[in-house]
Amino acid sequence: MGGVIETEDGNVTSVPENPSIVFIQGDGVGPDIWRAAVGVIDAAVQRAYAGRRKIAWQEAWAGEEAIQRYQTPLPPETLEAIGHYKVAIKGPLTTPIAGGFRSLNVTLRQLFDLYACIRPIRYIQGTPSPLKNPGKVNFAIFRENTEDVYAGIEWQGESNEGKKMIRFLREEMGAEVRDASGIGIKPISPFATKRLVRRAIEYALEHGRRSVTLVHKGNIMKYTEGAFRDWGYEVAAERFPGKVIREDEIEKVGAVPDGMVVIKDRLADAMFQQVLVRPEDYDVLVMPNLNGDYLSDACAAQVGGLGMAPGANVGDEVAIFEATHGSAPKYAGQDKVNPGSMILSGAMMLEYLGWIETARLIEEALQKTIQAKTVTYDLHRQMQGATLLSCSQFGEAVVKNMGDT
Numbered sequence: 001m002g003g004v005i006e007t008e009d010g011n012v013t014s015v016p017e018n019p020s021i022v023f024i025q026g027d028g029v030g031p032d033i034w035r036a037a038v039g040v041i042d043a044a045v046q047r048a049y050a051g052r053r054k055i056a057w058q059e060a061w062a063g064e065e066a067i068q069r070y071q072t073p074l075p076p077e078t079l080e081a082i083g084h085y086k087v088a089i090k091g092p093l094t095t096p097i098a099g100g101f102r103s104l105n106v107t108l109r110q111l112f113d114l115y116a117c118i119r120p121i122r123y124i125q126g127t128p129s130p131l132k133n134p135g136k137v138n139f140a141i142f143r144e145n146t147e148d149v150y151a152g153i154e155w156q157g158e159s160n161e162g163k164k165m166i167r168f169l170r171e172e173m174g175a176e177v178r179d180a181s182g183i184g185i186k187p188i189s190p191f192a193t194k195r196l197v198r199r200a201i202e203y204a205l206e207h208g209r210r211s212v213t214l215v216h217k218g219n220i221m222k223y224t225e226g227a228f229r230d231w232g233y234e235v236a237a238e239r240f241p242g243k244v245i246r247e248d249e250i251e252k253v254g255a256v257p258d259g260m261v262v263i264k265d266r267l268a269d270a271m272f273q274q275v276l277v278r279p280e281d282y283d284v285l286v287m288p289n290l291n292g293d294y295l296s297d298a299c300a301a302q303v304g305g306l307g308m309a310p311g312a313n314v315g316d317e318v319a320i321f322e323a324t325h326g327s328a329p330k331y332a333g334q335d336k337v338n339p340g341s342m343i344l345s346g347a348m349m350l351e352y353l354g355w356i357e358t359a360r361l362i363e364e365a366l367q368k369t370i371q372a373k374t375v376t377y378d379l380h381r382q383m384q385g386a387t388l389l390s391c392s393q394f395g396e397a398v399v400k401n402m403g404d405t
Helices: 030-049 064-070 076-085 104-111 160-171 190-206 225-239 247-253 268-277 289-302 340-352 356-371 391-402
Strands: 006-008 011-014 020-024 056-059 087-090 116-122 138-144 153-155 183-185 211-216 244-246 261-267 284-287 310-314 319-323
Touching: 020 030, 020 076, 030 340, 030 356, 030 391, 076 087, 087 340, 104 310, 116 190, 116 289, 138 190, 138 289, 153 160, 160 183, 190 211, 190 225, 190 261, 190 284, 211 225, 211 268, 211 289, 225 244, 225 261, 244 247, 247 261, 261 268, 268 289, 284 289, 310 340, 319 340, 340 356, 340 391, 356 391
Parallel strands: 020 056, 020 087, 087 319, 138 284, 211 261, 211 284, 244 261
Antiparallel strands: 006 011, 116 138, 116 310, 153 183, 310 319
């Protein structure tokens, strides 16, 4: 049994030499990518610390395996383990479309108040990309995790509740709503917005980033996404005086003062173009939930796809790191898919713990593996002269290349 990681106000305050970390293999291809990733993570810790440090893995269950074991997709034992140990890493979990239970990923984020979904988007040399200059892509997306349409306030159009809401909108609010319309409510609050933007600015300052961009659709949704923009500027002025400068103030001072971060905003639709044609102009992007879902996946395509995109859901006490792609059940058990997302999420987790050496070992070894053109099928089909590896073989190749770093 390992020790317990301690956190406070979103920061890790104490990490034992043998921290207990919860892992959930997940559904579909989850077990395949977890086996590959854990081998890489353990090898990096061993190489960096020669046995002085070691992760004590604590298995928990969610999704299909949990239903078989506990007759529920998210058992109390799993929630207790995550709450106790503070840090977890998980594979993809299947969410039924339309009917069935709600998204387990969303449920975990809401139960543990994991308000910041953080997705670094960085090009790894040698990875196939649709861009001419993918090396210019290097930014982090901060997606608000607890509000927006993902708050789950909606009614089916033909339900009694839906009809009641339609009547209310027509009779009390004077709104035109068609019969049988599905109705959803989109809450965005100053509380949730400001804590996310605060965390994004802190990240930019700690990592030497040049700018933070608020991404919104405030020209249409003025009191939700427009307010998100305004509250973002407010927290920058309130919490970071002398450290952050607005884009529209730069001309007054002539240039950005050394060490200061520029805060700016862009409309969400324009941002999709900007990340393609001017990615070098952006460092940290912060946005409401739905915008973040769309944009993070689109940006992942620029650097090799979701198989190369790590992610974390972080709150003030608990952090859950995860593969950002789906469970891909048709490939389950085939030892085929790219474990890169899970491996890189493991590197993110190690960096969160302050074990920077291990994170760098993983990232450098992964890059060497790809540059050697030894890759899984998703990258192999896009590369000339590449060697096709299985999921497990790719993990083994990363470990081998770690010895050469």
